[in-house]
Amino acid sequence: MKEMSKKHTAGPGSGRRNGDGNPLGTNSEIARKLKQYYDDLVSDQVPDRFAQLLSQLEKAEPAQKKD
Amino acid sequence: MAAVSQSFKTELLGAIPSLRAFAVSLTQNADKADDLVQETLVKAWDKHESFQPGTNLKAWLFTILRNEFYSQMRKRGREVQDSDGIMTARLAVHPAQHGQLDLKDFRGALEQLPEDQREAIILIGASGFSYEEAAEICGCAVGTIKSRVSRARARLQEILKISGEDEFGPDAISAQVTGSNAA
Numbered sequence: 498m499k500e501m502s503k504k505h506t507a508g509p510g511s512g513r514r515n516g517d518g519n520p521l522g523t524n525s526e527i528a529r530k531l532k533q534y535y536d537d538l539v540s541d542q543v544p545d546r547f548a549q550l551l552s553q554l555e556k557a558e559p560a561q562k563k564d
Numbered sequence: 565m566a567a568v569s570q571s572f573k574t575e576l577l578g579a580i581p582s583l584r585a586f587a588v589s590l591t592q593n594a595d596k597a598d599d600l601v602q603e604t605l606v607k608a609w610d611k612h613e614s615f616q617p618g619t620n621l622k623a624w625l626f627t628i629l630r631n632e633f634y635s636q637m638r639k640r641g642r643e644v645q646d647s648d649g650i651m652t653a654r655l656a657v658h659p660a661q662h663g664q665l666d667l668k669d670f671r672g673a674l675e676q677l678p679e680d681q682r683e684a685i686i687l688i689g690a691s692g693f694s695y696e697e698a699a700e701i702c703g704c705a706v707g708t709i710k711s712r713v714s715r716a717r718a719r720l721q722e723i724l725k726i727s728g729e730d731e732f733g734p735d736a737i738s739a740q741v742t743g744s745n746a747a
Contacts, residue, residue, distance in 0.1 A: 535690035538585035
């Protein structure tokens with residue numbers, strides 16, 4: 498696995514080379530649709546199962562050996 | 565192992581909407597996407613110590629999610645992408661403010677892209693990552709991401725029959741990459 502091989506730059510978009518936003522072209526049809534598509538997904542309501550999962554993980558934790 | 569900090573947990577929670585969006589973009593299926601997000605959260609929790617505070621947690625999580633997706637896909641022999649309409653049905657429940665038909669067309673077009681192109685254009689065009697971050701997430705060169713993005717864009721234009729996209733103007737990089745077919 499090659500996770501976290503190197504450090505990720507801090508902050509989204511910090512490595513973008515031309516500061517003026519979307520590399521797909523701000524006014525392009527594709528860029529706008531892509532944003533719509535994605536924003537729709539992001540704003541979808543998050544099911545409870547995830548908060549529950551994190552609580553479970555948290556509860557399970559003290560039971561584990563501390564290094 | 566050291567306890568998971570409260571702030572790590574809070575950040576994980578906060579990243580869930582983005583993770584789900586990325587997962588749906590990869591799997592094209594809402595149920596599989598949520599399973600993938602669940603796996604990702606468990607993995608992230610287990611290996612929270614390998615996250616370097618101060619670096620981009622979202623990028624770190626996307627990397628885990630993506631690795632998980634491809635390893636599952638390899639295991640299952642690539643039946644990951646089924647367009648059985650589950651996603652479409654779910655999304656139909658949320659009447660969008662913006663042109664719904666349009667978006668449906670767009671979704672259909674996006675589905676037709678090869679995974680590597682789709683993920684590249686999503687990471688760059690929607691998730692807000694830089695080329696460098698996207699390259700890191702996908703474990704490939706920056707130039708590879710750039711060319712995938714431009715191929716994805718060209719393909720989408722073709723499928724959606726969008727013309728006149730050379731009025732892209734401001735973006736020198738993409739223009740350079742697509743230059744030849746931007747007639």
